Amino acid sequence: MTGVTASKLRLYFVMGSANCAGRDPMEVLSQAIDGGVTIFQYREKGRGALRGRDALALGERLRKLCLDRGVPFIVNDDLELALALDADGLHVGQEDMAAETAREKIGGKWLGVSVSSLDEAVRAVRAGADYLGAGPIFDTKTKEDAKPGTGPILIRQIREAGIGLPVVGIGGITAANAAQVMEAGADGVAVISAISQAASPAEAARELLRAVGRTGKQNHP
Ligand code: TZP
Numbered sequence: 001m002t003g004v005t006a007s008k009l010r011l012y013f014v015m016g017s018a019n020c021a022g023r024d025p026m027e028v029l030s031q032a033i034d035g036g037v038t039i040f041q042y043r044e045k046g047r048g049a050l051r052g053r054d055a056l057a058l059g060e061r062l063r064k065l066c067l068d069r070g071v072p073f074i075v076n077d078d079l080e081l082a083l084a085l086d087a088d089g090l091h092v093g094q095e096d097m098a099a100e101t102a103r104e105k106i107g108g109k110w111l112g113v114s115v116s117s118l119d120e121a122v123r124a125v126r127a128g129a130d131y132l133g134a135g136p137i138f139d140t141k142t143k144e145d146a147k148p149g150t151g152p153i154l155i156r157q158i159r160e161a162g163i164g165l166p167v168v169g170i171g172g173i174t175a176a177n178a179a180q181v182m183e184a185g186a187d188g189v190a191v192i193s194a195i196s197q198a199a200s201p202a203e204a205a206r207e208l209l210r211a212v213g214r215t216g217k218q219n220h221p
């Protein structure tokens, strides 16, 4: 897998087994890919999340599905799991392994860093992030310890500070508000529930892509 390009981040689907409303995560991801998600992050968190060998076993199946379908596969937080699955990248939050350390350990794999302020964004860039996940943009119930939404202004601040790294907004994003996130300067949107909880994950992904695409804005070179 080559470097992170903004186009691969256009519709970023984040999911673990706890997000699938009791459905098979393989089926949910397969449908989301049918609908056009451009990248996937395996985030096995929350109540009832799998651990250890079970998390690895599900990860192996999801990873293979992404390989077969040509979708980049990122692992949330867990360096060992990312290496064991030969993921395309690792995504770390502010409470996880320091971004500098993650960068050292994963070499040329993609490094995504969650940021919820301009200050965190500046530090993530210095630490060697390949892309930023900025949020929560809108209030969300999906992440238990999530801060209140900042609004799309966070993305605008990051752009106005001259940060040209690919940025996706995350948190409470739906087809109804995705365009606001893009207009603020994002390269894409990252969602959990808007796809994983939808009656039709494929149709939900298509709707999100239409909303993201409508802006048609090229946010950086
Ligand atoms: N990081 C910031 S908000 C969030 C994460 C993982 C949860 C996003 O979930 P949803 O359902 O798209 O609001």
Ligand code: MG
Residues within 6 Å of the ligand: 077, 092, 093, 094, 095, 096
């Ligand atoms: Mg985390």
